[in-house]
Amino acid sequence: MIETLKQPVLSTDHICMYFGGLHAVEDVSLNIQKGDIYGIIGPNGAGKTTLFNACTGFNVPTKGKVFLCGEDITNLKPEQIAKKGMARTFQNIKLFKYMSVLDNIKIGFHLNLKSNLVDTVLHTKQFKADETYAIEKGREILDLVGLSKYTDTKAGNLPYGVQRKVEIARALAINPKILLLDEPAAGMNPNETQELSVYILKINSLGYTVGVIEHDMKFVMNTCNRIIVLNFGQQICEGTPHVIKTNQNVREAYFGKGIVAGGAINVAAEN
């Protein structure tokens, strides 16, 4: 019991990601516990998204390992990792624009549907069960996250903020152990950001573990219960919002201290 509590949902072990000479992620180790809302922050080019990609199998890390509930998923393909129970969203929304919101969710259920070609052609019990399951669960999720009024609208026609929420809802459909959000608040106005924060807290309260990349300090501080700060690929601090606020390195990373900032600019120039 204690162990299961102790065991992190997602953990990376000294993970490195190099592109040629560029060290995008350098020796980062993080542990996301069950129930966390785990913030990953850092200035532009700090390697946040790269870290995500390394975790979700879109890039294979150069060194180090990734564990999902203690299971090594380092070299798996994205779809396999998704199957293991890790869902993600993208920095630039990747909805199926032309499909209705419900259909988007349905595709999210892909992994939970068991019917094969024969079932499909003959419309066996299995198939009918699957379809009904997909639709009902889909509506359920939409109700849960309060998007039911959009059920049959085309995803592409929705306002930006709502599209975000739909994308997250779709990620929930695969019933993930952990949900990784890549800059969900990007390009949102303050109100939308506010809504989003509430939305994420709600999802978390439903028992989902969430990892979120964000620039917006305010957003992160209000939403997350643990935070890791990256700078030029290296983790410079990890802890509760309070710890972060008071951490010297973080201040330097963001507001600059001569040398650090200068060095930073040089490095940036090189890459």
Added chain:
Amino acid sequence: MKKLSMLLIVLLVFSMALFANGNKEEEAAKAEGFKGIIKIGVLGPLTGTNAEYGVGFKIGTQMAADRINAAGGANGYKLVLIPKDSKGDPKESSDLTRQFCDDSDIMAIIGDFTSGCCMANAPIVDDAKIVQLSPTASNPKYAGMSDYCFSIMGRQDGEAPFFAKYIISKYMGLKKIAMIYINSDWGVSAAENFRTAARDAGVEIVAEVNYVQDEKDFSSLITKLKAADPEALIIMDQGAVAQVINQVRAMGWDIPLTTLGPGTSEQLIGLTGANSEGLILSTPFFFDPQVPELMDWKNEFNEKAKFNPTVHPACAFDCVYLISEAIKSCGDDVTREGIRENLARNQYTGITGPIKFNAEGDITRAYLICQVENGQYVVKKGFDYSAE
């Protein structure tokens, strides 16, 4: 679901368009003093790579029909030709053949150009019991496919042996030759028959290569043949002969060339210029400058077609006459079967020479030896092979 009904409407329009037909020609013909009209379908590739021959068909047959009608028609009936473009595509050809078969006015079909098309049509004409008389199909398998299939080109297994026996071994007196042929139904059967005949005639084929339709680069093949160092090269094709000749010369290989297939085609000389000088070939028929009516025919054709005829339109010309003869001997009740019977029975001598069908519906022709001398085809009667 709008789409479904859209589909329905399109279908209706479509079928209406298909069922609509009707004709006034009958009355017109009667007015001209004919007993009635007899329609003959003409199939040929009016477009596509073989367009030259298809157009030749169209004009050749029309010339024949005009002459016959001018002379009071076939047994009092006016012959009306219905030329259609099969593009040398078997599918297209089959559809058009079906169309002909449905039209009860059409009594016989002349065509198609390639053996492939003719063989694709064979089952259809067999069902419809209508004659398909091909001027040019020379695939030995073709005529046998149905009682209603005829060809007057003369079969490969007629011409190829003649070529091996008389031209290569007797006339040219060679023992080692190389062979390049097109990998098509025509070319393959030609090569096959040539091989057997050559074996009998004691001619050794030291090298043989083939290529597919639309081949353009023969250099590596020629190098291959050259390596075997034969005494002469025989080219079996209609379309690409000119290119082969040119490329043989372009590779600086001056070897005696002979060709089986194109006949006395003016286009060939045009395409090869000086390269084809001395080219030896066999032809079932030749526009002999000594024979005035042949020259008239040639000139008349040239006026209409704006290019000189090969043997093929001449054969097409004869086909129409064959049909009209068959109609004549049918007497008054002209039926498709009747035409078939009489066609098989009749004997007729056209501009391309005497024509008498064997049991299968093929004919065996006598061939001439021609050679290109300063840009002209000249008949060589080196010896009288017909005596043997």
Added chain:
Amino acid sequence: MEYFLNQLINGLCQGAIYALMAIGYSVVVGVVGMVTFTHGEVMIMGAFASYYVFQYCGTNLILGFIVAFLASWVMGIFVYKVCYERFFNSPRHISLLCTIGFSMLVKNLAQIFFGPNQIPMLNIVDIKFFHIGAMQISSLQIMIIALVVGLALALNYVFYHTKFGVMLRSVSQDKTAAYMVGINVKRIAMLGNCVGCGLGGIAGLLICIYYQVVQATMGGALGMKAFSASVLGGLTDVRFSALGGLCIGIVENLGITVTSASYRDVFAFGFLILVLVFKPTGFVKKRGTKV
């Protein structure tokens, strides 16, 4: 042995022509960023243009090449206007299908206006032969190889040592970025397309001189060879595409020497597919622009 060397020379010559076609092709694909099926037709148009020039102004090779280049350049403009200009933001397959339609259009119009038959192109160059031992090479073959190498080098220079070349490469790598730094992307794309087509035209003329015949229906097969050659070269890399062309030519001819010419395209495409199986992006390390 000499026999094989002779075959090798044939292959080399063939390959050189493919290489030239491929160069033009990869310029088009590289700069425009879309795959085309019209290249074959464009080449043949060039050949026809210079054929008529030879007819009326006597056989002047230099003039012929210039005319072929310009004619195909003009064709390039049409292709660009019809198949590319309005499709930069669309899914790739649309412009692809559009080029297929365009090539059908050109091919059939050509058959209507120039006739479906072969047209002779005799004695454009008077052929001499050079013998090295038992293997021989004709002046025509030498000319072709030399011309192709020259053009390849010239193009390489333009690409990597001139302002225009820099623009072309920038557009081919990232249209938005190029636009940001103030390059008139559409115009450069069109120019690049035209350059590629022009080179195609020269290739077309060379082919027709080599085969001594020009025919409206020749384009399709050649276009596909150009396509496969530049796919071998990673689609956008000029130098590797040339290499791809050479390889296909040699593989074809050596294949033919051991079997028969009926298998020509089997060797060409079989080789292509094999390479793709083992090196998914052709000879180059990584694909330049995403096509």
Added chain:
Amino acid sequence: MNMLADTKKRAEMVFDKHKVLISLLLLAFLVLLPLISNKSYVMGVMCRILMYATLAGALNIINGYSGQTCLGVAGFFCFGAYTEAILATKVGLNFWLCIPLAGVITALVGLLVAWPTLKMSGIYLAIVTLGFSEIARLLALNATPLTGGALGIKNIPVPEFFGIVIKNSRSYYYLFLVLAIVFIFVSNRVIKSKIGRAWMSIREDELASKSLGVNASVYKAFNFMYGAFWIGVVGCVYAPYVRFIDSTYFTLDEGWNILSMVILGGQGTFIGPVIGSIIVNFLTEVLRPIGQWRLVAFALLIIIMMWYRPQGLAGATDSKLAGNKMVKKLQDRGKKHD
């Protein structure tokens, strides 16, 4: 504008109501057509329409639903037809057994072709399929002992159905009709299932569908096999219909022809290819007199279609197939909402 949209919606609702009726009407019309006119020409054309409708439909499964670019349809067609011809003439296998066999073999070939290019961008698949199509034709032309080489295979035995010999084009009309209906029925069910959704999600956004656990490569491969299967089946029925096949039946032009049906008719819907087949074959008949210009007309039609309606006449308007216009429209809407 709004009015118009409303009327359109209302019209569609009406049609939806009478959906069953309309389809029944259509079916009755098709079944009774031979009684209206059993001219073998009309029947021949109808056979061709139905056949190409199925072929185009199968191609549309690949190009339209999963957004892959397959240009080698003629090659699969060739494989199917030759499989039947060889099995029927050399082995003497029953036609009805040949159908599944031909389908499966073609499907396996499809897998073989698709596999190397699954990980690459679509264009590689395009060129590989194109090359495959030529290779298939040349193999048919050169593997003389098996395929009869250039002389082709003639006198392919005609199938029997409980004693009824399926010989004339009229009986083949019914055969093709049944085939087309079965194809549409089965494929419709597949598309409206998990599998179909996966295909479409790949078409719309491969990365996203991967992130949702859709195994893109496997589904693409399966999609390719599924399409190839049906193309093979059609080929299998086609062989005894023409009684004589050789390699000239399966040139690239044949491929372009089928492709143009899909493009004109519409991708990503079932009705699209059918309409495409009708239009193309209908024009083929009507425009015969103008000879070569007919193909010019087709080419122009394709270009115009790509310009103004990339998804085709009856294609899936709400899909990536519809090109950038749709995207723009959506973006504008999105902006308005912000």
